[in-house]
Amino acid sequence: MDSIFEAGGHGGNPAPVKPIPTIVPTPTEYETLHDTGHKTLWVVFIIMLISSAVFAFRSWNIPVSRRLYHVITTLITITAAISYFAMASGDATSFSCHSVEDHHGKHIPSTHHDVCRQVFWARYVDWSLTTPLLLLDLSLLAGISGAHTILAIVADVIMVLAGLFAAYGKEHTAQKWGWYAIGCVAYLFVIWHLGVNGRRAVAARGDKTTKLFGSLALFTLILWTIYPIIWGIADGARKVSVDTEILSYAILDVLAKPVFGTWLLIAHRNIPETNVELGGYWAHGLTSGEGRIRIGEDDDAA
Amino acid sequence: MDSIFEAGGHGGNPAPVKPIPTIVPTPTEYETLHDTGHKTLWVVFIIMLISSAVFAFRSWNIPVSRRLYHVITTLITITAAISYFAMASGDATSFSCHSVEDHHGKHIPSTHHDVCRQVFWARYVDWSLTTPLLLLDLSLLAGISGAHTILAIVADVIMVLAGLFAAYGKEHTAQKWGWYAIGCVAYLFVIWHLGVNGRRAVAARGDKTTKLFGSLALFTLILWTIYPIIWGIADGARKVSVDTEILSYAILDVLAKPVFGTWLLIAHRNIPETNVELGGYWAHGLTSGEGRIRIGEDDDAA
Amino acid sequence: MDSIFEAGGHGGNPAPVKPIPTIVPTPTEYETLHDTGHKTLWVVFIIMLISSAVFAFRSWNIPVSRRLYHVITTLITITAAISYFAMASGDATSFSCHSVEDHHGKHIPSTHHDVCRQVFWARYVDWSLTTPLLLLDLSLLAGISGAHTILAIVADVIMVLAGLFAAYGKEHTAQKWGWYAIGCVAYLFVIWHLGVNGRRAVAARGDKTTKLFGSLALFTLILWTIYPIIWGIADGARKVSVDTEILSYAILDVLAKPVFGTWLLIAHRNIPETNVELGGYWAHGLTSGEGRIRIGEDDDAA
Numbered sequence: 001m002d003s004i005f006e007a008g009g010h011g012g013n014p015a016p017v018k019p020i021p022t023i024v025p026t027p028t029e030y031e032t033l034h035d036t037g038h039k040t041l042w043v044v045f046i047i048m049l050i051s052s053a054v055f056a057f058r059s060w061n062i063p064v065s066r067r068l069y070h071v072i073t074t075l076i077t078i079t080a081a082i083s084y085f086a087m088a089s090g091d092a093t094s095f096s097c098h099s100v101e102d103h104h105g106k107h108i109p110s111t112h113h114d115v116c117r118q119v120f121w122a123r124y125v126d127w128s129l130t131t132p133l134l135l136l137d138l139s140l141l142a143g144i145s146g147a148h149t150i151l152a153i154v155a156d157v158i159m160v161l162a163g164l165f166a167a168y169g170k171e172h173t174a175q176k177w178g179w180y181a182i183g184c185v186a187y188l189f190v191i192w193h194l195g196v197n198g199r200r201a202v203a204a205r206g207d208k209t210t211k212l213f214g215s216l217a218l219f220t221l222i223l224w225t226i227y228p229i230i231w232g233i234a235d236g237a238r239k240v241s242v243d244t245e246i247l248s249y250a251i252l253d254v255l256a257k258p259v260f261g262t263w264l265l266i267a268h269r270n271i272p273e274t275n276v277e278l279g280g281y282w283a284h285g286l287t288s289g290e291g292r293i294r295i296g297e298d299d300d301a302a
Numbered sequence: 303m304d305s306i307f308e309a310g311g312h313g314g315n316p317a318p319v320k321p322i323p324t325i326v327p328t329p330t331e332y333e334t335l336h337d338t339g340h341k342t343l344w345v346v347f348i349i350m351l352i353s354s355a356v357f358a359f360r361s362w363n364i365p366v367s368r369r370l371y372h373v374i375t376t377l378i379t380i381t382a383a384i385s386y387f388a389m390a391s392g393d394a395t396s397f398s399c400h401s402v403e404d405h406h407g408k409h410i411p412s413t414h415h416d417v418c419r420q421v422f423w424a425r426y427v428d429w430s431l432t433t434p435l436l437l438l439d440l441s442l443l444a445g446i447s448g449a450h451t452i453l454a455i456v457a458d459v460i461m462v463l464a465g466l467f468a469a470y471g472k473e474h475t476a477q478k479w480g481w482y483a484i485g486c487v488a489y490l491f492v493i494w495h496l497g498v499n500g501r502r503a504v505a506a507r508g509d510k511t512t513k514l515f516g517s518l519a520l521f522t523l524i525l526w527t528i529y530p531i532i533w534g535i536a537d538g539a540r541k542v543s544v545d546t547e548i549l550s551y552a553i554l555d556v557l558a559k560p561v562f563g564t565w566l567l568i569a570h571r572n573i574p575e576t577n578v579e580l581g582g583y584w585a586h587g588l589t590s591g592e593g594r595i596r597i598g599e600d601d602d603a604a
Numbered sequence: 605m606d607s608i609f610e611a612g613g614h615g616g617n618p619a620p621v622k623p624i625p626t627i628v629p630t631p632t633e634y635e636t637l638h639d640t641g642h643k644t645l646w647v648v649f650i651i652m653l654i655s656s657a658v659f660a661f662r663s664w665n666i667p668v669s670r671r672l673y674h675v676i677t678t679l680i681t682i683t684a685a686i687s688y689f690a691m692a693s694g695d696a697t698s699f700s701c702h703s704v705e706d707h708h709g710k711h712i713p714s715t716h717h718d719v720c721r722q723v724f725w726a727r728y729v730d731w732s733l734t735t736p737l738l739l740l741d742l743s744l745l746a747g748i749s750g751a752h753t754i755l756a757i758v759a760d761v762i763m764v765l766a767g768l769f770a771a772y773g774k775e776h777t778a779q780k781w782g783w784y785a786i787g788c789v790a791y792l793f794v795i796w797h798l799g800v801n802g803r804r805a806v807a808a809r810g811d812k813t814t815k816l817f818g819s820l821a822l823f824t825l826i827l828w829t830i831y832p833i834i835w836g837i838a839d840g841a842r843k844v845s846v847d848t849e850i851l852s853y854a855i856l857d858v859l860a861k862p863v864f865g866t867w868l869l870i871a872h873r874n875i876p877e878t879n880v881e882l883g884g885y886w887a888h889g890l891t892s893g894e895g896r897i898r899i900g901e902d903d904d905a906a
Contacts (some may be wrong), residue, residue: 086467117457146885147671179693286578366749
């Protein structure tokens with residue numbers, strides 16, 4: 001997990017040798033972000049910041065007991081805003097280097113040079129916090145049980161961490177594509193937990209909620225499936241530039257967070273059956289009224 | 303876990319040049335802790351350890367259902383003790399380096415040298431755990447709702463992490479003072495959540511609790527406002543030595559943790575209205591009595 | 605946040621000196637894993653993976669409300685599987701170096717060389733997640749109160765982190781054996797919390813549960829006491845090879861996780877008194893039925 005830069009010093013008096021076919025060693029190549037990528041990061045930071053403010057203000061007139069979706073959705077965009085600020089300001093990034101062979105033709109020995117690609121690890125910190133919150137939004141909407149929600153979130157965190165380890169994995173070892181495979185299996189668990197349990201649970205909530213959950217879950221499924229494909233092309237196989245990678249993730253992040261959140265909160269307002277009313281500690285704090293606390297009783301009685 | 307900078311050696315046979323005005327390159331300056339700072343760290347470790355023991359023993363005769371404040375307050379000082387042990391024993395620290403220009407007068411080109419300041423990142427780990435617990439103490443005292451407590455704690459964690467990133471940020475980029483600004487905005491959210499919601503919530507708990515909450519919140523507000531000022535002078539502008547920085551934080555930490563805790567626990571004992579009685583899992587565990595669990599029912603009935 | 609190693613170059617034209625007793629400087633010694641250790645890591649990965657699958661399938665026919673032990677036990681082996689995959693694929697490891705003096709006899713100055721031992725920090729990440737879950741299993745079985753469970757888990761996490769810091773601590777400082785001492789004290793707290801409170805709490809659950817808890821707690825106590833002994837011999841005093849260390853931890857991990865889990869789940873099925881039935885959010889999600897949620901009421905009524 002550490003970046004190790006070994007800048008070797010060169011000096012001394014090499015002994016004279018007979019002329020050999022001159023091979024200029026290829027210097028280390030750096031694949032970094034350029035102007036487009038940099039501007040994209042700042043733009044997405046602004047979008048996330050504005051979304052957070054809008055979501056927070058929308059919750060203003062809603063009683064605390066009904067703000068659960070608003071709180072979760074606002075936390076998602078705030079986390080993304082901070083992550084994008086970190087990336088845009090040049091933090092939270094390091095290089096993952098691979099050795100590449102250079103062929104110079106017959107009779108001439110091959111040489112090696114390093115290709116180092118900039119990996120923004122802030123993304124993975126972001127995702128390991130925001131994707132559980134997105135799953136929580138969907139689970140609450142469908143009425144999925146706590147046990148299944150916890151398992152889906154654990155699988156989801158494993159998926160994100162596997163992606164992080166794969167991004168820094170050494171080429172030609174189990175590290176890179178082994179972690180990628182673990183991430184994909186974990187993703188199947190997430191789909192299974194949300195898809196199978198979600199459809200069963202949401203059926204009890206009426207047609208409107210079922211339809212909303214179906215649309216949002218499908219939207220999320222499509223987006224989340226594009227992420228690992230981009231990862232495979234960009235971080236994995238390194239076929240596209242860092243700027244293209246930033247741009248692709250930026251579009252996905254905007255769709256998966258502010259657009260998803262807006263859709264959820266507007267639909268939620270229009271479908272009363274999606275209302276989750278939380279009493280107890282969430283809405284009223286620990287009441288010490290008679291020197292005795294009742295958690296989870298009907299919030300009128302508390 | 304530490305950043306290790308090893309200044310490379312230089313050698314070789316420079317070609318002879320005509321005499322130029324000799325400029326001895328300034329070596330890298332290190333701003334580190336000295337004897338006073340080192341002793342201070344050990345002393346605060348001892349203070350935190352003793353406070354933890356005292357708080358733990360004070361809870362001995364109190365029924366588990368009323369130990370919530372004691373548990374939180376003890377965890378605060380234990381965390382601080384471990385953090386101070388790490389710093390005193392030389393762990394959890396690394397250098398943050400800035401380049402400084404040296405002017406040598408007219409006609410002579412300027413040179414650069416690095417100034418590296420020791421940053422104790424253990425502080426930020428400590429604060430990211432203890433400040434949420436301090437806010438929890440205050441929120442429970444005022445009876446602030448869970449929703450607002452969660453938002454205050456999230457803003458607080460953002461504040462601490464922003465401080466950490468600012469401390470390692472590069473000079474003359476958005477990193478250093480950008481993070482500092484984010485931290486300050488997050489701090490305003492914390493104040494707003496606790497101040498506005500706290501005053502409204504605590505009013506229902508009677509005059510004595512209102513007065514106690516008012517005093518403790520003001521005490522915390524003053525201390526927490528001094529922290530970023532010291533940060534700005536010491537870590538930010540680097541106007542004072544590392545030892546002075548350690549000493550300043552040490553005084554604040556002792557006031558904000560053991561003194562705060564002692565005040566809270568003594569006042570809590572004398573004002574019965576502050577009593578929070580937790581039944582259910584907190585006090586009794588999961589009861590399997592009739593093969594059926596009732597969470598959150600009245601603890602007599604459970 | 606990155607470790608930067610700059611290996612300085614050496615060169616130049618040393619001035620001729622009179623012949624001195626030639627001392628070939630000892631190069632840095634590396635203590636790393638070899639074939640046996642590598643295979644062991646892969647084998648334990650497979651064992652953990654199969655155990656996770658078995659535990660997950662065993663929970664299939666059990667209603668969600670009674671799956672608490674199954675969920676916890678499955679999470680333990682999944683976490684261990686991922687940790688072993690990381691170690692086996694060469695991730696999550698770095699070197700901890702000590703300087704060693706070489707004596708060359710009278711009149712000849714001593715030289716120094718570094719001895720670097722491979723430390724697998726993935727273990728500590730694993731333990732900081734799985735040991736709390738193991739304690740949770742035992743606490744739930746005994747019916748220990750939430751307050752005591754939280755304190756036991758905090759002491760346990762301190763114990764694991766102290767072990768991590770000790771493993772990377774510098775020789776001859778408070779870092780290495782100071783952290784080791786903190787870890788041992790924290791371990792005594794864990795034993796005290798589980799032993800004293802556990803025995804008191806479990807007595808109310810009948811003879812069979814008491815006997816099961818007694819056996820499992822003793823089993824855990826013996827295993828957990830062997831861990832720090834191996835740590836002291838292997839990571840601490842460096843008396844045994846990295847392969848022997850891997851093998852010892854592998855045996856302990858298999859006993860403490862899959863064997864412990866199998867024992868717990870089989871005994872749990874045969875002793876109905878150990879049944880913990882969780883209703884509410886765990887089993888049913890947030891119900892929005894009448895636009896009003898009742899957490900923690902009897903799950904028939906919810």
